[in-house]
Amino acid sequence: MTDTPSYGFDTLQIHAGARPDPATGARNTPIYQTTAYVFRDADHAAALFNLQEVGYIYSRLTNPTVAVLQERIATLEGGAGAVCCSSGHAAQIMALFPIMQPGMNVVVSSRLYGGTITQFSQTIKRFGWxxxxxxxxxxxxxxxxxxxxxxxxxxxxxxxxGGYIMDVRAIADIADAAGVPLIIDNTTATPYLCRPIEHGATLVVHSTTKYLTGNGSVTGGCVVDSGKFDWAASDKFPSLSQPEPAYHGMKFAETFGPLAYTFHGIAIGLRDLGMTMNPQAAHYTLMGIETLSLRMDRHVENATKLANWLEGDDRVDYVTYAGLESSPYFDRVKTVCPRGASALFTFAVKGGYDACIKLVDSLEIFSHVANLGDTRSLIIHSASTTHRQLTAEQQEAAGAGPGVVRVSIGLEDADDLIADLDQALAKATA
Structure with a gap:
């Protein structure tokens, strides 16, 4: 299909990037389970390797199944292009790779997933960042x-x-004034609830493992480029603005324009880092995205009901869900993610650390796992798991203190989820 602004989100989440298979007429996107692709002739091969022609060389770089997913996510986010990779953590390194150099820094939110805080505070130092x-x-x-x-x-x-809502436009204005890109992780919101590029973001990253796939079956990541940043406006981004030795001095920004960052992500990032998404994972994620809007509406509905119930329970100290009228982020939801505040939040259990441990061990419907965005409702005690490597101060700053549990509300019957939390809280606070 031809993607135009006249198509609604529900249509694009099913059709964007996908066309009937030209060889067989298959309506569903095939899983192209192959490592390599036959060239038409020597000239065709040379053109592909010189980036003079777009096509398929080797599945570390490009794959037809993954290409459909890239186009679909880019379309839903309103971006110019996208690069899919093996995980959300891979996507974060891929996002930084074209724009960072040794000695450079990135200004990062203190309210991030614990693994991201560790990746940014520890691992990226090995790159000199x-x-x-x-x-x-x-x-x-x-x-x-x-x-x-x-x-x-x-x-x-x-x-x-914690489910805190970021004022994307305010931070985008700061980034613009400084002449640097704003990178937004949109995993928890998805493009159905929030489109960061419309609020001024330059790049959007996803752990497609979460809501985009939606069923906890495969890992994946994606980097979406808005195509709106001028990488050659200063000398800050030589990988994109200066001659690339591996391609005979070609300048990505000059040659590819709005797609410079995307082409660099494939031709340099995937080529050398090898953080490749496999085609079967792309297939599962494509199927998941087809029902994204339906699922997110139900996620938000269930999360709102459970958050209100928890807020009124005497065994709970507080609830961080931004969809609650008591939340300091409630008004921001209306502008940043007007369809709802997603379904991820924390709540503090009276009794602290020990009560939280008893709670997660007493639940029957909720699954105690290190994931989110599943059809199933999930819970985890962040301080003893995902944020365990952080200092006490970092845990508190991230909203993952010792007396707090994180929940990802799924698609089950909300009353059943409330009943499960009720019985578990009774045991945890007895």
């Missing part, structure tokens, strides 16, 4: 953290685990 953690609600602190070596700002549209 630095992360500066700030509270994204404090715009003065964000501005103060930016210096001559800053190459990006990174945050989550809806933060994991």
């Amino acid at each position: 630095e992360a500066k953690f700030v509270d994204m609600d404090d715009t003065a602190a964000v501005k103060a953290a930016i210096d001559d070596n800053t190459r990006a700002i990174f945050g989550e549209a809806i933060a994991n685990p």
Whole structure:
């Protein structure tokens, strides 16, 4: 199909990027389970390797099944192009790779998934990169953290685990003034609830493992480029603006224009880092996206009902769901994610750490797993698991203190979920 603005989200989530298979007429996107592709002739092969022609060379770089998924996610996000990879963590490194150099830094939200905090505070040091953690609600602190070596700002549209809503437009304005891209992790929101590019984001990353696939079956990641950033406007991004030795001095920004970042992600990022998404994972995620809007509406409906019930329960100290009228982020939801605040939030159990452990061990419907965005309702005690490597101060800053549990509300009957939490809270606080 030809994607135009006249198509609604529900139509695009089913059709964008997909066409009947030209060889067989198969309506569903086939799983192209192959490592390599036969060239028409020597000239065709040379053109592909020189980036003079778009096509398939080797599945570390490109694959027809993955290509459909890339086009679909880019379309839903309103981006110019996308690169899919093996996981959400891979997507984060892929997002930074074209724009960072040794000695450079990225200004990062202090409210992030624990694994991301560890990746940014520890692992990226091995590349010679630095992360500066700030509270994204404090715009003065964000501005103060930016210096001559800053190459990006990174945050989550809806933060994991607390469900806090980021003022994407305010941070985008700061990034624009500094001449650096804003990278938004849109995993928790999905493009159905929030489209960060419309709020000024340059790049969007996803762990497609979560809501996009929606059933906890495969891992994957994606980087979406808005196509709106001028990488050649300064000398800050030489990988994109300066001659590339591996391609005979070609300049990506000059040659590919709005698609420069996307082509670099494939031709350099996937080529050398090898963080490739396999075609079967892409197939599962394509099937999941076909029902994204339906699932997200139910996720939001269930989360709102459970959050209100928890907020009124004497065994609970507080609930962080931004969809609650008591939340300081309630008004922000209306502009950043008007269809709802997703279904991820935390709540504090009276009795602290020990009560949280008893709670997760007493639940019957909720699954105790290190994942989110599943059809099934999930729970985890972040301080003893996903945020365990962080200091106490970092845990509190991320909204993952010792007396807090994170829930990802699924698609079950909401009354059954309430009953399950009720009996587990009774045991946990007895």
